[in-house]
Amino acid sequence: MENHTPSDAYVIGIDYGSDSVRAVLVSAHTGQEVAQAVHPYARWKTKRYCNAARNQFRQHPLDHIEGLEATVRRVAQHVPAAQIKGLAVDTTGSTPGPVNEQGVALALLPEFAENPNAMFVLWKDHTALAEAAEINHKARTWGGEDYTRFSGGIYSSEWFWAKIMHVVREDEAVARAAYSWMEHCDWLTLLLTGGELKTCKRSRCAAGHKAMWHESWGGLPSEEFLTLLEPRLGGLRERLFEQTYTADEVAGHLSEEWAQRLGLTTDTVVAVGSFDAHAGAVAGEIEAYSMVKVMGTSTCDIVVAPMHEVGGKLVPGICGQVDGSVIPGMLGLEAGQSAVGDLLAWFRGVLEWPLRTLLPQSALLTPEQQQALREELSDKMMAELNRAAAAVHPDDSQVLALDWVNGRRTPDANQALKGALMNLTMGTDAPQIFRALVESICYGSRLIVERFEQEGIPIQQVIGLGGVAKKSGFLMQTLADVLNRPIKVAESDQAPALGSAMYAAVAAGIHPSVEAAQRAMGNGFAQTYQPNPARVADYQRRYEQYQTFGQFVEQATAPVEVESEPETAAHA
Template sequence: MKYTIGIDYGTESGRVILVNIENGDIVATSVTPYPHGVITGYLKNKALGKETALQVPQDYLDVLTKSIPEVIKNINPVDVIGIGLDFTSCTILPVNEELKPLCTIKKYETNPHAYVKLWKHHEAEDEAKQLNNNMQHEKWLSRYGGRISSEWMLPKIMEIANDDPALFDEIDLFLEAGDWVVSILTGSLTRNSCSAGYKGTWHKETGYLPNETLQKIHPKLENIYETKLAGAVKSTGTLAGNLTKEMSEQLGLNEGTPVAVGIIDAHAALPGVGVSEPGTLVMVMGTSTCHLLLSDKEVLVPGISGVVEDGILPGYYAYEAGQAAVGDLFAHFVKKYNTDFETLANEAKTLKPGESGLIALDWHNGCRTPYVDSALSGVLIGEKLSTKTYEIYRAILEATAFGTRVIIELFESNGIPITQVVATGGIPKKNTLLMQIYADILQKEITVVENDQAPALGAAILGAVAANAYATFPDAIEKMATKQSITYKPNKQNEQTYTQLFNIYQNLSKYFVHDTTIMHDLHNLKGENSQ
């Protein structure tokens, strides 16, 4: 019996699974929470910006040294034939020429720019606006829906260049955290095509942005792809290298074990749930939702997060869109009202669509698709003194479903058909009310994959292909992907009311984006008064 290891790095913890390559059975699982969690508010008693989200890179190595020995304790390490890894993105860290994170060097340990900037670090919003304003007529920007997010590589690098140019000059490399871990495992620098394409402006045919374009964006970016972003880009799922002797001793694995090129966490879910061809929209639902879709053609769709050739599976263009607040919005609501999900769900189930008289916008962490603007905020319309907590909860569930419908209609209106919707992650498996609401609002059947470890399984599949256990991705996916699922069918009786509510949702969205500056004015006032 042979196995691969799938490593899934999320926002709060890392998950490691041991997978039987013959049938995809998950033999063992271990989760290691990050000891330092997400650093906000203060760093070593130093106040941070309100939109700052940092992490400590040693936490990622702890996942390897704690969880890998745990999952392989009952097998012979020689039977582990490959390792695959996914990572939440865009999560970047600055390192020196030895790949040592700057935050681990004493003179930088109180400097927030020396730490990992997590994907939801939004302090680079001004830099993103500057980039977008300077580049609005550039053709390459159309591949990313016409706007770059503050969550992405270049704005975060520009933030450091603006705030601390001396530190910027001392940084040898900026790395995606997933690429850093793979490089530590193999002893050689590798950048993955998924992160480079979606978050780093890389294109398979044209490569990175030309230097004259970079100079227009920011003078500090001159030659950055030959210097601080140097390193060959390799296709996701190919061989990055082999496990070093040092790391093999720490992990209890054989030296030379093949390690696959990394992938973004949500994107790894697509092979994990069994998708290997166009037409299926995969919703990876966690703290945020990532919407992924394969196609045999490249279309420049406004407002999406990107289209990358071979971005997930070779031979296809892969599209990404997303919603910035889903699971963390629900969790925030439960904490705010000091209640629990089960109570809310039981009460919210009694409501008919539209009965509460409420509608919400789900922009509590900004809007990713289609407006790509982290300064946008949540809205609740229709609340009265008689409004119940569970009525607001249902309106928030519906709002996230309306946000997904916007994304589906965006793709379909641009000639990219969606014949099937698949949902994965812990939320769809647990929240049956939510998934029925999605089916009713989308008026499409939704298949919920029973396995909530799809990204880790997808990473393990990449590890199997990189180790040549399978000749092609379709072969590996057919054997190893999750097969258990349940299906939610749309209730036609709710279609008309939800269409009315969706039209209201769209009108509200257009008003706050195009007809007023209220949200940006409030965001700016908040920033001014927090200094």
């Protein structure tokens, strides 16, 4: 254990990503990182409960519990347990899961241990496309409140109610056993505090952006509307929650069980949970009218604005606007793209097909040599693709791509859309395609920036953080050129975890506000990408082509609408 004075205070931020969980132990007064630990999800790594062809992506709660113990115990050993004053959890979202009356995730029960429908439905699971379409149609036509209006006016298959509807329709056993449903961040907070389900403090961030919660209509959508969506939702509303809480508030303290399992004490405060992008934005030192781009497998764009300046403005086509979802007292607005790191990883996977299929057939190499060669080439591939793609001048390739391989999140959610390429020739090579994919990510980002500004929300600065922002200088420079504005990159390698640690420091009473925690604990910025004036005109022309291409593909692939029949037993 390292030397620390008795007055030192520390907090832990725990960040649940798509592939792994990481914990960061930081000084509550300076934000200096003392230790970090990362734990990949063992079951998820093998895609044990996933079916990519069906867009089904489920995670077992045991992956989350094992990762929690492994990471927190490793970082907590660096300082005396009594000096760790608080912790907070952020997760991907919307990632809901069914629980019983005691708040136990159904997949932890023997009868549901191998049932994907009893597990957490990861944000990128798009099995609920039909249910999202129903929600959008009925919200606009049922004759009452349009519950989607603070969620950008379009409900997504990535979100809470659509996923619940899909699971209860598909699995009668889960539908019967699910007393309630919880967002991943809320369930982990309940787990750590050992509290009761009915008194668990639910995340304002999660409920407002993904579950259509809003104070103006008394919280969640009405029982009448929910049962109109799906009769099996009857009674669920009263088993969920009424109030929501911002992430700087105290959810409770560590239970005796979890204090012992994590090597901490029951004096450790547990803050209300949040989503990873919103916590990351706090660590990225977000301020009014900044856009923080949390860039990983997908990208979440977070903006905050003073409530009195926004007034009654509604920004259509985004992922919601929620009072206090990022910084208490300010309006948090969310947008984003469904595939960024995932899009580039998909292309790498295409190129690696020979490594996966032909190397094992080699008679010249031993299995150990085959594995070593595959790992060596895989490690080098992205770096070389970035280098070669950066060397391609826009005039030397007419390839255009659409970044919709995982659907379109914003503006105007449509998860049924697919990616596309155009202008391929016999001279097109891998770096040109890779460059087109990178450009498409940047063009998609520009659409989002323009949507905010068209609706009266100015974007005064852009900040990038996350793995993609730190690792891909080519993408970040392209983004600066396409947006024609500087892009700052946050210093922290674990920004969401640091943001959660800031929330924990406020909940523990060390700082009076999130803004004060940002000033004291912020890590600053690693670098700034300046736009290249020589490229701006080239990208403007290609951006216009991207928009035309997108409109064509969206129209050409739109499903043919047929007159629907009255509700039948198929949904009963």
